[in-house]
Structures are given as C-alpha cells and as structure tokens.
Amino acid sequence: MAKVLLVAEHDGDTLNPSTAKCARCAADIESAEIHVAVFAEEPSAVAAQAAALDGVAKVLTVANAANARPLAAVMAPQLVELAADYDYVLGPSTTFGKDLMPRVAALLGVNQISDIMSVEGPLTFKRPIYAGNAIVTVTAPADSKLVATVRTASYSAVASGDSAPVESVDVEAEIPGHTRFVELQTGSSDRPDLQTAARVVSGGRALASSENFDIIYKLADTMGAGVGASRAAVDAGYVPNEMQVGQTGKIIAPDLYLAIGISGAIQHLTGIKDAGTIVAINKDEEAPIFEVADIGLVGDLFNVVPELTEALS
C-alpha cells in the first residue's frame, strides 16, 4: 500500500477544486490510500468537503489560529510532522502549493517533483519543462519520501459524495512568528473562476485600455464564461494580475477558450495547451495563435466581438 497525504487548499470556508484534482492524480498511484490534511483556524466545514471526495480514505484536521491564512513558513513544519506516516506528500501546483511544498521537501531532505502531469509508475512521473516545450520523465529514488506538486490542468476533479472519517490531530511543531499575514486583495467577481470555468474568454494587448476590456466582459457574460488575459494586458494595467493566463500566470484547461487580440507567444500558449477547443480572433493572419487554434477568425476585434456577443445573446 502507498500512503498518500494531500494538503488541502481552501479559503477557510470552501475547499479549492485543486484538491479534488490532486485526488485524481493520487488515485493513479498504485494501491494508494489517500488522506487529506486540512490546516485551518476552524477546519470542520472544509474537512467535510474533503471527506466527501471520491477516493479519500481519511481527513486529518489541524485546528490552530495560526493556520487562519496559508503561510508556508507556518504550515510547513506542521505538514512535515504529519508526513512522517506517509510515502507521498502532494499539493497542487497553484500559488498555494508552489509556495508551500518546496519548503516541506527541503525540511524532509528531498527534492520535489514539480507539476506532475502524469503518473507513469510508483516513482516515475512526467512533467513539463522549458515552458512546456519538452516533457521529461523523472524517477524518484525508492528509499525516500516523495514530495510533489500536481499540475492541476492535467487532471479533472474527482466526484464528491463519499464520506470519509475526519480525525482531529495535534501537532507539536514549533510555529514561527517571523511571517505575518497583512491583507489579501481580491477582485471580487460573480464570473466563473478562471481556473475551473468550462469556458474562458481572454483579451490581450490589442484591447488597448481597461475601458475597452468591457467588450470582453460582455462577451464572457453572454457565454457564462470566465475572463482571462495575456501578460501584456495585465502589465499594461487593463486587468488585475490574477487574470493572467500562461507560464507565469494560470495554467487552465477549459472546454472552450477564446483568445482575442492575443498574438500567441509561447509563454501564453503554455497556459492553454490543455483547452478543449481554442478560438482565435486576431487581425493579423500570421499571428502564431492561429497555429494552435481549432477555429480562427481574421478580423478587427472591435467589430467582431460585439457582433459575436450579439449573435450569442
């Protein structure tokens, strides 16, 4: 049996879908027994959601006011203590997991496998390098713990409906006071979450202002889609950073992705290569985005997008 510990990502109330995606990856490990660790101030609501995930055998909760916010320096020593009983410790390769898991790996004295995209054997995995231009197969040594992050765009979420036992545990790890949460600014929005939306509409530099971005929002709202952007659009201040799609933004896998006024730089394409259908709207017929688009339309977005919104509403 392979004992696998997943660290839950959540905001205090709701389990992030990244955890259900990690559970799918963990289930690919031969004879895995999957446990989920929930660190929170008051873990019960999140623990119940984790306990419902298919394939999860047990949920461990660590309640502590220090765990109200996911600070890597605070969580890592606690997770290391729990890891003693496990062969594998997995987290999502979201900003949460990317921050936390290497800290855990170093404390355990092992290297980390970043961004697992497939499980090839008990110790063998595939992961992307060079912005996804190459896929490398890596094998971890047999005699040490395996710490990894899971590329969430490579996995669908497991279903929910089970009810695994929830066990509250005490940890003794010393919690450092050198790292303190100050605030979290989020652009609150009723639109579907970019990372889980079935449809995403993204705009690029061509939008030329934040006011003009309105036509992207209108189209997205007509389609019930989430909204993303290229780095150029974020850098220019048209939209906030959490909307960036790509190598250094979010890696997403919607059923339908619309790239509007986006050239298709390799760093952007890395973020969408698992999308079901890619639609590109660009006035330059030579734009590299057309090389990967399933449906391409050459045209001026300022005419095409309102027309499309109209046609779909």
Place this chain on the structure above:
Amino acid sequence: MEKILVGLKRVVDYNVRVRVKSDGSGVETDGVKMSINPFDEIALEEALRIRERGEAAEVIVISMGSSDAQQQLRTGLAMGADRAILVETPEGIDPLSRARALLKIIERESPDLVLLGKQAIDDDNNQTGQMLAALWGRPQATFASKIGTAGDTATVTREVDAGLETIEIDLPAVITTDLRLNEPRYVKLPDIMKAKKKPLDTLSVEDLSIDPAPVLEETAYAPPEQRARGIMVDDVAGLVAALKDKGLI
C-alpha cells in the same frame, strides 16, 4: 541593511524555441543564446534599487553552474552589482543541493536579504527560494510584485491566484520575484568596461562540502503533443456555425 545576495541562473534565452533532441536524450542547447533567467534580472534590479535608496550597502550576485556562467555574472556586475561569486558545479545540479550550496554562502556572507527569481525558465522548478528559506529557518515571500523594507522587516506584496497578498516578514529572509516587480535597466557600454574590474570569486561546489541529496533521475525527454492547426472561418456567422458544429454553444 548591509548585504543583499542575488541568485543569477544562466538559462536558454526566453526567445529561443527550445527543441527536444531527436534521440530524446535532452533538449538542444548547443549554440543557442544564453541569458540571465528573466526573474533573476528582476531580482537584481530590485536589489540595486534598494541599495540606491540607501537601504543596503552591497549587492552580491551568485551563480551556480559551469564557468560559462561568468558571462551572466559579468552582466550582473555591469548592471551594478558590487561583486560576484561563481560556484562551479557539475551539469544539472539538483535544486536541494543548490539550496544547500546557497546556505553555505549565506553562512560565509551573512546577507540580510536573499533575492531569487520565482522560477528558472529552463527547468520551471519554482523551488530553490522556498527550499533555501526552509534550510535557513527564515521567512520566505514568494512571487513578489512589491517590496518595502523598514529596519528589520520587509513588507511584500505577492501575486497569488486569488489576487494580491501582502505579508510582513522579519529579516533576514528570502524573497522570490514575479514579473511585475520592476523593469530591469539596460546595461550601458561603459558599465561593461567597469564591470571587468569588479571582483568575481570562483569556488567549486566541493569546497562547500554539502551533503549529497537524493536526486530525481531524468530518464527521457519528449516533445509535447502538438495541437493541430484547425479551420479558418470568414466571419462571425461562420464562427457561430463552427461552434455549434462542435456542440460548444
């Protein structure tokens, strides 16, 4: 603050379209343009700005790799770093060993701040800073888009999936940079000449006597699955028809 230590990794330039060798033994790096990892250039720029504000006295750049990395260190010196350290390592040294080597340098130099990139764009690991902070037993602030220092603390705004998170950390600490932290300066010719006279010390990783780490073995490289070029439509009506065809609307 006395010293800031900045990591500069030599990587394939971000404009190069990297290809897997036909025999699957690695990626083609012969003759391709090499540069400072873009995130590390941002880290160095930030260190220089902190020094220029009078909040730090010295900026030291460090690279681990072959002697070729001297090139990137010289560029770092030309940007304005005060001195450089090259730790010569075998090809492909693992992130944990890199973090252990950096820790040895920290023990020698006692920096108040270590600035690294959030990820090296070759292996896309995104690990070294977090590992170093863990081994050092100090705070980490990853994916920084804004850094303020005041005495013994730093306030860092981090780009996280939900938006912007601000944390306060005690120094010394490790901060890793995101792209929007700053725009690195261009190097001017006279600075390149001046940089030739700045000190560049070379150590071998054996000099640092770090413990060997359990290493992940890379057994095969393959190109990613290619998406095929699809169809072109003439107008919005064509687009709507194509989407209907695929059952997407």
